[in-house]
Amino acid sequence: MSAFSLNRRRILSLWLPRLPIDRIKRQFGQNNAELDKTPSVVVAKQNNALQIHALDDAAVRCGLEVGLPLANARAICPELTVFDADAVADAKTLGDIADWCDRFTPLVALDPPYGLFLDITGCAHLFGGERALLQIVSGALTRRGFAVSAGIAGTSVCARTMTRHVSGKIIADGEEADAVSPLPVFALGADAAITSGLRRAGLKTIGDVAARARHELSARFGAGFTTLLEQALGQGDAPISPRKPLPDYIVEKRFPEPVATEGVISATLSRLAAMLVTAMDRQGKGARRLEASFFRTDGAVRTIMVDTGRPVTKAEMIDRLFRERLDALNDPLDPGFGFDLVRLSASRTEIVVQQQRDLDANVHDNDELAALIDRIAARIGGKRVVVHLPQDTHIPERAVMAVPAQHHLAAAAQAAWPERTESEPPLRPLRLFEKPEPIKVPFATVPDGPPHHFTWRRVTHAVVRVEGPERIAMEWWKQDGKALTRDYFRVEDEAGLRFWIFRDGLYESETRGAEEKPVPVNWFVHGLFA
Template identity: 80%
Template structure:
């Protein structure tokens, strides 16, 4: 089956969807390559990235199309015609076959690209522009196109001349909406790949820039502009994205997030410097960047806090800024604060939450109060997964072991406290979980362990034949 073909093949009369054997019969020395749908999609998305330089609203029209909403953008490129020319020429030069058109509605523009590339249709001229085109240009699907042709409706103008309830009754409401959109009666919004950022500033260069100092300087200037425009509306940035457009069409976007709205350009500057320093695959300027864009994709209203009376506010600001810097360098998930959880199961008692978003909550969290004059009941270091230990025997079936082997070292038990029985949350789990008996143990060396027996003795653990077997032992934590 032929998935796609080039111009020369088309001239020979081959068509998409033709079985490969037929095509080979028509043209024995046909060059065939396997279709790679994933790579096609990737290329389309790369082109869409590149198209970000014309407008922030770029939508994918799979498998081969892109919609660009250029409302209010065209004048920046010298008008619609110039924009279209620039875009087509640039893509052409990169080796893509491109057909493009501008129209008041996305469906109309798409119809035009299939038949009359390079057309620009003024508002209100949609119906006149497309009524001579065959119905297949609408892209309504094989069944509908064939049905229309059988009904004798060859061109879009023919279809448009019928009343819309006839069309709806015969071909469905979706097709009649599509037709209405194509004719410029109403418009469906496109579905942009990225949400529109709240604020965008960008800088284009006649001469591409490549040095680190120039990049840093550009970023800090852009940050100044961005902050100035956000300040007017009392906003601060929570998430910032810097996009670097390379001359050869590659676009690299770098994002930093902050825990609090940023209102100072020096902070933005520093965050990006940290992030750029720590990139595993550094920014590769190639032949240089011809455009740098800085956008604030999430913003918040800045609340001015009273500073003089409460020194802690200032301290917290500084710590939030430090956390932002570290997070920019090593990733937001690697800086955590801790929130207590309402459960008895030790490994779930604490939730490690990203510090950028939960710092304030963590500072006010209510932790269980410890009992006065009691030694610690919970270990200071807890294993993520309890580690199995070998226990030769226990004097009392239900009692603690006399000695155990952990990580190939034998520990003789000198002191024991326990058991502390922790039952699992049967209402949360589907599978059966065993009751644990925890013991606090001190060995001959003074090391202190938190070990448990997984399952009641001769009560919960059975072998394949239903006979009770002795439960397993684990070390779950280490006390100081």
């Protein structure tokens, strides 16, 4: 299928209020009975004091709450177990849960700090309806040790407002205002200053706030709060920002029982490749980037991506590229207890341009070369297969640029390189160093000439033949005011080795008393001739 059919918009909101403490308990094991009995909290430094950032059920039963200073909490509950907050680990855990939620819809967005939005428009029927989908998601997260509150509504703000106060609610279209009106004003998620101002004005519920004129609210609390209120009441909507862009084409296979054998997985990929090619062929497109996602029963998700140099329109080519990629993985694909979903998507596609292939033999050669590059890139990585393109510059180290062959093969075939006759000696060495290497040159009696001796890599070379100089001025607009001039020489030592050396900068002179002495400059070797 190319995209989801958009009917009425439905958003599933997930809120994990105790994510930091739930994450830590999962690290110690979900069956740690001693840790479950002991009140546990996560603390973070706020206003130069350690305050409770998250807490478990046992700590709540002791009368502790979020925002309470740690010193007060220890006075109330001396046996308290304290952990330090780790925002990076919490964000990673939330991202892992978002990856797991991709099995229900690819439109998953973050709702910081501990929430998620799932756009389930047009796909809830695949799981037995909205109620069944809500129970599946909530039940799976609860079994994995997370406290979760979930709700479904027509707008993201309305769904989020419900989950902050009550769990398991499904609000039909047009009933948003009636559903959120009894809720307290803090459920809107507005700034603390705005919430306090509403309470001081006697507005304790969302219904009380909604009864006031919009211009009064805007004048007192700003237009942003008015917009938030309207979205919670279902009178407006704000689009969510998915973590990943929606692929152009998606095909997937769900298994009633988890599969773990390599043969079944390979056969599933082959069938999905055929389905994907059929869907793309209807619109005359081919895939340039393919992603295969494997969803394990324990929540782990493994995604493998393959790029192609040209649009791929054959299922056997897709199958072969993924076989190459899977065989070359340093971390093999571990099915664990099995995969319950395999998804294949084309995240980037292009229109296929038909070419005359019967009379032009070069077209077939180019296709074979592009296929070979794709296979090698799938095995060792696209950045390791490069072509070189000439650049319009006289600077030797910038005259050639290495680029990925998959994306610049056509440009490399049409590149215009300078030609040289067979009788003409090479002006540039075959081997050019990435960075010029310094050499030691004794002070020359003729400042503008080449050295008679130089030392490179602890070996001294006596110069017997010289060609040059070839003066190359640096590009002053790229040197940050340090534009230097290089004089290149082709030199040969007494052993027959030929070097390409240059002097960085021109010789200048300085006056010391009555004498005028030249100031030395640096010498480098830039390449070697064959």
